[in-house]
Amino acid sequence: MADYDLILEGGTVATASDTFDADVGIRGGRIAALGTKLGSAARTIDARGMLVLPGGVDAHCHIEQESSTLLMTADDYYSGSVSAAFGGTTTFVPFAAQHKGQSLRDVVRVAHERAGPKSVIDYAFHLIVSDPSEQVMGQELPALIMDGYTSFKVYMTYEKLKIDDAQMLDVLTLAREYGAMTMVHAENNDVINWISERLLSRGYTAPKYHAISHNPIAESEASRRAIDLARLIDAPLLIVHVSTPEAAASILEARNRGLKVYGETCPQYLFLTADDLDKEGMEGAKFCCSPPPRDKAAQEAIWLGLKNGTFQVFSSDHAPYRFDETGKLNAGPNPTFKKIANGVPGLEVRLPLLFSEGVGTGRLTLNEFVALTSTNAAKLYGLHPRKGTIAVGADADIAVWDPTWKRTITHSLLHDNVDYTPYEGREVTGWPRLVLSRGRVLVEGETLHAERGSGKFLDRVPVPPKDPAATLNTPLDPAANFGARLL
Amino acid sequence: MADYDLILEGGTVATASDTFDADVGIRGGRIAALGTKLGSAARTIDARGMLVLPGGVDAHCHIEQESSTLLMTADDYYSGSVSAAFGGTTTFVPFAAQHKGQSLRDVVRVAHERAGPKSVIDYAFHLIVSDPSEQVMGQELPALIMDGYTSFKVYMTYEKLKIDDAQMLDVLTLAREYGAMTMVHAENNDVINWISERLLSRGYTAPKYHAISHNPIAESEASRRAIDLARLIDAPLLIVHVSTPEAAASILEARNRGLKVYGETCPQYLFLTADDLDKEGMEGAKFCCSPPPRDKAAQEAIWLGLKNGTFQVFSSDHAPYRFDETGKLNAGPNPTFKKIANGVPGLEVRLPLLFSEGVGTGRLTLNEFVALTSTNAAKLYGLHPRKGTIAVGADADIAVWDPTWKRTITHSLLHDNVDYTPYEGREVTGWPRLVLSRGRVLVEGETLHAERGSGKFLDRVPVPPKDPAATLNTPLDPAANFGARLL
Amino acid sequence: MADYDLILEGGTVATASDTFDADVGIRGGRIAALGTKLGSAARTIDARGMLVLPGGVDAHCHIEQESSTLLMTADDYYSGSVSAAFGGTTTFVPFAAQHKGQSLRDVVRVAHERAGPKSVIDYAFHLIVSDPSEQVMGQELPALIMDGYTSFKVYMTYEKLKIDDAQMLDVLTLAREYGAMTMVHAENNDVINWISERLLSRGYTAPKYHAISHNPIAESEASRRAIDLARLIDAPLLIVHVSTPEAAASILEARNRGLKVYGETCPQYLFLTADDLDKEGMEGAKFCCSPPPRDKAAQEAIWLGLKNGTFQVFSSDHAPYRFDETGKLNAGPNPTFKKIANGVPGLEVRLPLLFSEGVGTGRLTLNEFVALTSTNAAKLYGLHPRKGTIAVGADADIAVWDPTWKRTITHSLLHDNVDYTPYEGREVTGWPRLVLSRGRVLVEGETLHAERGSGKFLDRVPVPPKDPAATLNTPLDPAANFGARLL
């Protein structure tokens, strides 16, 4: 019997810290050894000239999910996971999204029903908590966290999803107590609605007004508020899809102070601007997402944030809607900016875009790229070290990356179920030639080898503080820090 | 006939900018001349060795006003104005406070009915807008501004008073368009309630928990949010009764950026701390106000803010409740901290406290003292140059101040209708010997000369931007600053 | 006999704080009264429609002074003071400049010899201390301060003038002890020389390289260093001619912290840019000054600094050199940028430029204009309240200002002895119609009424801390603040 099921031979391995030449020996779906002259293998694949990277972890994507208006995304778990795989992403964490009145347990059950039979890559679920009722907060959510659903997102905007500040404090407190991670979509709902109403009432309805209605101040304000609430509770907080220099600065300032505040950004904030929404006719609808792309100065600030420690996570926020009546234009052929389905696709191009424009230009090191696209998300969401790195014992989720492969992004190249890409025509250098999931070849060149449903659900282990009980019962001292005592 | 009705002779006049020796000639209630050898006068008062200061303008006090729980203040316009006068304050601007459902016009009418027959000093009214209904925003408020009620306060906390962010944007927009000043009580309502509920549910009910429930973050957060909203609209904003270093820093940062953001603080944040709330039994109730006094470090930060341009206005936030069943203890002899009437008295001691501890110690110049206690408030609220300075043409509202008069503050010394003072036993140096209102002697030593109702209402003139119409109708440009265009 | 020598009738008086309509009664060269119906006067001047402003105080100008290369300025005390007067400036404070090896006493004597017989406006001298020898620091400077020379400038650049950090600490310590004000030209000498040498060695010699050699970092660095040294000693410091956003930010940050740090800027940093140095041939030499004008963004930052409290003083830094072999081109017709005489004229246009672009556009209030051009300088340099305001007892130094007078700045309009103006062709609105010095008419329209030498020297009174001796002898405590103890 061979020593290994598979050996990747002669490649250059990169982790979030190191880059080194090594063969990778895989056994039982896991990385069994890194080294040279490792021994025999049932199969050997030549990786010379290639980078051997941990498969991407996309921690923010909407797959087979109803929006707040109950519109279903274009991608289900099959097309979504296949598209991810072709882009080098081997783990994703879509949302199990609660709508008001729903049981979180039901929501999770449905997510499993959707993902289980279809996904070709491994997955976990973030919960979306939009209705923190007594039932949810008192029973369902604690139980779900302890069952391994250790992250959830809350919204500060969208009428049907948003929670108020008191509910946010409840959520943060529970997250702290049980050891979960709270993600937040931080935009001030009143600001956006107030501007939108004025715009609509004056007849400003074109897609570009979407960007105007989501004024940068809406995002800056809500980001700071969310940080303040997390600071009060002394709970970790991750602000998703950051688009503005000010919000980035607030996150960095919090991190500088040592707060457990984290930031995420996405390709659309590096590569698109609000001008893209101002195209002929409804064409701008293709670029409508929230927060919207901003301007060139914001792009520079976001790039800086990837370098200076503002952002730990680079996700796609893949929210796939076709440019037709099933998606972007579901409210009619000429909807106001408020009725355009909200979101852009990006699951497959996330890694190639950042590699090409980040590593290729010298803005980011290869190790920073690995950290931003894979390792950090795995760590923050409890998937590391099983996912997110090339290390002994880790799942053999690997992108064998050709750093010299020049490709022009065009929709037909991609495998999602959307009918356009916002990055149409952009040339990138660097793309995976081979993608492994737990040692199985998922993608080889242009060919998919995965079976529907071969992806597995990943449950996780919450990390509560050492003595949560103690923190709950301590008498209050006026002179003491509130957060440290009340909880 | 004499050249002047009255000449104040031989004193040292101080304005916000200058200090100089001059006689003050008063004619027809106004300052007719400053100089030497001015001529003849019907009456001459010797002011040698005295400072001749503009009478104080107290821009934040609650007089004959129902709280949100409909509790009436201990002071009516008579006792309130008399107390003010004895402390050197010759103008005050109490609130005409709307409760939900009330017509602003009615509220203003009632305020006039209360003040007119009683006040011995001149007065204007800030409106409190708690119910920005269509009627109020579309008709009453614009009309009232144009009638001279050019300032109003909104609350971000108190269930029965608070407005939400969208309403705040409406108010700021209207204020900008019509040229009024928006004041804001900035504390995050959810944060305070959330903490309070946890405290009460665990049995923490003593007065000191009032301070704990009003966590500094509640104030910092709301202050920043209010600034962000004002920034969006490009409207002036004055944050009242600032107590925390962080809120002060946010105001200063906004001012450093050139925003029209202003700050006010009060004696309780310089001279009291949260420890005062932690006295035996219910004694701490005497010090309950919102925001609460903080700690020594906060006091230092507030002093610095008086010096470095954070604060323009030093007001009393006089909110007088007796320490009995008509006031502090109206909910019973042993109320929880949520049921204690909220507020401290301070109208009469405002100037002496700041003079003694500010000018007397060298922390503030005499001119800064005048600016903080009189001139700046008059300017910001449209009363200048009629009030707030010693200048030709100004009303002869003058405090003839003895900078060497040592007094120990004790309740019996004061003229308000409260039965205690939070500054009991504190020794101060400097107090007015003589107070004039429009040339009339109001107070001379320990004697009151004023007649009930001799104070006059001051209407004001709004200062709208030069082309408000233009700003309202300009088409929107995605690249342009929103605030500058939409309004 | 008339009550007054002169009454200015019907104008609008403005101080740093107030604006009011009043007649100004002048007696014995001083303002004797402000008021209406003041009485009789030997002469009455109609000021209706005019602003009655305190004459400008120009606290930074080089008059009849040798540069570090011993080049004499184009203006002597006659042409300089006349030019000042025509622009509404009634007091100036040129430099008595020490060169290495010189006795400060001699320097002061020479300054008096130059100014006394010629100046038509009142004047004081700042010392320039370039050689803080034992003789100077131990004897001359303390004695001079006590004699009323209470301000001095030091240089951090120019080979022949600069002092090092230890000497700066000596100067600051002495200034603190004796109650004087230290001004500093803050640019890092090494940075400028290092860049200059590289430029020259590569053949980059044109005037525009002057601006490149004075990299903004040279100014930012030295400004911060000077502030740090002053902070160590706890001594006041005024940074002159600030041109960069970063230096401005450092001053503001120091002021926000409550340090006694002050800032000055000049017209060239509001109205010129480095592009002006890049004109055909040697034309750019006309705009060479140090620090050099920067760019549009810097201009905006400097304007903001005038509004937000960064700058207290707006001076001309008038350094007049003709564009010929006596001045700019004294080293030959085609000098390298290092050999061009350094400085621009601006004494006469200082007030009109700031009034027109500041008050006229709404950027500054009239009172801020008065403070920046007159009052604050008088206060910081010990001339107030005799100079710098319109108040009873002050010298009757008054600019009767026509706010509607439109003029195009051109060299022939001006009265200095320079043969160009850097502001050629700029249209301004607002100029004095009449200028009084101690009640005498200096300028009336286009006519000069002053006699040579009619200006008087102004001595001043140092303001030492209350117990300088105590601070000198206190034993050192490791835990204590150094600055507060050692001195």
Added chain:
Amino acid sequence: MADYDLILEGGTVATASDTFDADVGIRGGRIAALGTKLGSAARTIDARGMLVLPGGVDAHCHIEQESSTLLMTADDYYSGSVSAAFGGTTTFVPFAAQHKGQSLRDVVRVAHERAGPKSVIDYAFHLIVSDPSEQVMGQELPALIMDGYTSFKVYMTYEKLKIDDAQMLDVLTLAREYGAMTMVHAENNDVINWISERLLSRGYTAPKYHAISHNPIAESEASRRAIDLARLIDAPLLIVHVSTPEAAASILEARNRGLKVYGETCPQYLFLTADDLDKEGMEGAKFCCSPPPRDKAAQEAIWLGLKNGTFQVFSSDHAPYRFDETGKLNAGPNPTFKKIANGVPGLEVRLPLLFSEGVGTGRLTLNEFVALTSTNAAKLYGLHPRKGTIAVGADADIAVWDPTWKRTITHSLLHDNVDYTPYEGREVTGWPRLVLSRGRVLVEGETLHAERGSGKFLDRVPVPPKDPAATLNTPLDPAANFGARLL
């Protein structure tokens, strides 16, 4: 023949990014494989329950080096390297220190003569450049960089070592051009000397005055200045032994802006304070180092800096002097604070102290510990990936760390040649049980196995920018960033 020379079995490997269970297979002094079931080995060591960490890299230590007063350190390369090894450090980078007038080549030759025959661990040299003469800058230093001496330190203080700002610009420019790293000791020399002279002249001579003379402002100022100079040149800069909150804040601010500025701190700034210098008699001399330990608040700020990305490197700044006439007291038994030999030992306890108080308390993760003590220094100084990590191909420099080993630090425990430790009596948990260098067992428990001189010199490869020539010859554009163009 066995597959491996040595297998470490059953331990938990940690890198700067990952922690995983793996055996480590070593062949030819290098890590040949990480994995399980790796194969046969000539020797197998049981590492169960142990952490398998990359050996420490101490990037700041003074070994067999003359101080600026020509005092030789107590440790030579034998005792120094042995002490390092016992503390888990397997690579160090002492200084080859130039004194004024010396040839750098000679200095390097001497360093090799000293280290080669004695060191038991691998080593490289930082140069100290104190005399950047034409010979040094034009020939020796470029040649040395290209020979692999790619880092050097400069001093802003110490009379005999300091360079001025212009020389610093030369050094930074050369470093940029040739791809070297500049380290800087950042304290303002004038400030320290100025205070020292005042102290000495007043008779304040005890050790504690060392801390007073090195006022925090001296460090803050120089740190900011160094950053400004590096910013001008756009060259990397590493500020060593940072002790103050302000200096730390300046580094972080520079890093937030994306500058290539790095920070180092040391155990003395986490575990000692200025109070330690205030012990009976001369005892305080044991704690004299520069910068000196500060206070508790500074310690907290430095801890925060280890967490928030201010500091990349945690070094010992081991500067060993015995508490006798050969060291601390070489100037006599009772020297003034200026004559005490400057420095504290710390080479052996560096890792245990940080592990115990950092990882043990939860302040730092294990991976952060590895990064701070080993990986980052290896990366910044060009030793990675050969040193600083556990990865295939890396030298097998490994500390097998027992995280549960409780020890009380006392001098007799340590292996340096100093007669005291500043950490006497401190209890720590965590110490290496076994230390490997290139696969050889150096230390096993209390036993040393290394041979004198078995350590090897590590030369390095400079990393110049891609087109240094281009940057040198580009014509200058006034509008362009200077740093990017002139070089």
